[in-house]
Amino acid sequence: MKKMKWLFMLVALAALVFAMAACSSSDKGSEAPSAGNNAPSEEEPAVKKDAIHIKFGHTLSETSSWQKGALYFKQRVEELTDGRYTVDIFPNGQLSSGDQTKALEMLRQGTYDVDITSALIWSNLDERINITAMPWILPSIDYAEEMLQGEPGEMLLDILRENGVTPVAIGETGYRQIFTNKRQITSPDDLKDMKIRVPGTKMFIDLYKELGADPTAMNFTEVFTALQQGTIDGMEGVVDVVVSSRFHEVLDYLSVNNYNFDIFYLTFSNKFYESLSDEDKELIMQAGKEAAQHATEYSRKANEEALELLKNELEVVELTEEQIEVFKQAAAPIYEMYKDTFPEELRQAFNYIE
Numbered sequence: 070m071k072k073m074k075w076l077f078m079l080v081a082l083a084a085l086v087f088a089m090a091a092c093s094s095s096d097k098g099s100e101a102p103s104a105g106n107n108a109p110s111e112e113e114p115a116v117k118k119d120a121i122h123i124k125f126g127h128t129l130s131e132t133s134s135w136q137k138g139a140l141y142f143k144q145r146v147e148e149l150t151d152g153r154y155t156v157d158i159f160p161n162g163q164l165s166s167g168d169q170t171k172a173l174e175m176l177r178q179g180t181y182d183v184d185i186t187s188a189l190i191w192s193n194l195d196e197r198i199n200i201t202a203m204p205w206i207l208p209s210i211d212y213a214e215e216m217l218q219g220e221p222g223e224m225l226l227d228i229l230r231e232n233g234v235t236p237v238a239i240g241e242t243g244y245r246q247i248f249t250n251k252r253q254i255t256s257p258d259d260l261k262d263m264k265i266r267v268p269g270t271k272m273f274i275d276l277y278k279e280l281g282a283d284p285t286a287m288n289f290t291e292v293f294t295a296l297q298q299g300t301i302d303g304m305e306g307v308v309d310v311v312v313s314s315r316f317h318e319v320l321d322y323l324s325v326n327n328y329n330f331d332i333f334y335l336t337f338s339n340k341f342y343e344s345l346s347d348e349d350k351e352l353i354m355q356a357g358k359e360a361a362q363h364a365t366e367y368s369r370k371a372n373e374e375a376l377e378l379l380k381n382e383l384e385v386v387e388l389t390e391e392q393i394e395v396f397k398q399a400a401a402p403i404y405e406m407y408k409d410t411f412p413e414e415l416r417q418a419f420n421y422i423e
Contacts, residue, residue: 116152123156124181126164126172128289132313134371135185136160138364145356167290177233179340188332189268196410197228199272200419204400207330217332221418235337237354238361242307243372245329249303253386254324257281257399266292266304276403292316307331308379309371317382325387326396335361
């Protein structure tokens with residue numbers, strides 16, 4: 070009797086397990102989308118095992134707007150090419166050991182494929198690019214966008230083509246400001262003899278000399294340590310870049326005067342671009358344009374948020390129009406000094422101050 074009882078219990082248990090499995094299967098089936106297995110997947114396309122790797126380099130950090138643009142480029146390339154291409158991203162100047170001008174030479178040689186770099190650095194290879202860096206030549210974001218996305222911007226892209234790369238788009242990083250440790254800057258007199266780090270661009274060195282400072286050019290990757298050790302008294306730069314690079318941790322003062330509108334160029338090496346089929350050229354060019362726009366939109370929001378953060382971290386002053394006018398007068402000789410650097414057609418396009 071015991072054996073019969075155990076046999077009966079085993080049969081009942083098996084029946085219960087079967088019933089539960091059937092019920093579970095039925096429930097899952099009732100929750101399936103009406104399109105069945107043909108419903109489109111929301112997942113990104115898988116990168117193919119034999120995918121072609123694109124090398125993308127830039128100088129800023131992993132939390133910067135340029136990195137956001139690079140990541141968006143990677144996403145769109147993989148989507149548009151169904152995983153036939155993927156993108157390897159190298160931030161922090163990894164490809165050139167922090168030397169931004171060297172990075173552009175490497176791009177022109179085809180050592181890597183895609184780059185985002187400030188116009189200030191490009192001007193080391195062709196001074197005509199520097200016209201957008203002239204102080205207060207792009208006084209508002211709306212005006213800057215109108216100029217850069219119009220005929221004047223096309224003239225700049227043509228200059229890049231002459232320099233051996235394939236230009237994709239112009240984007241914005243934001244207005245550059247003055248950061249210091251010694252004292253607040255509300256007039257050119259406050260800059261007297263202060264060691265200010267500037268990009269390795271002759272015009273910036275000349276400008277800060279005109280303003281009374283002692284400008285010092287150094288690689289971007291060396292700035293944090295130089296501020297920390299007191300080798301320099303301050304720097305100039307975009308507020309979001311300062312925050313994303315954590316420079317604000319070793320700074321005390323911020324003077325907001327919007328003296329320079331920093332733009333970047335997203336470019337391809339000619340070697341890379343010419344290796345693509347006509348169809349892939351179109352797809353990857355599209356991805357590049359979208360990535361530059363994505364980085365620009367991110368920059369605008371990030372700069373607003375960074376300024377609010379810095380108001381809690383540093384002593385911040387936003388200069389009045391009258392205070393800015395004093396700086397403009399002090400910087401005026403730069404326009405005469407650099408007039409012959411820019412062709413007349415380019416000066417007219419950008420309403421250069423004659």
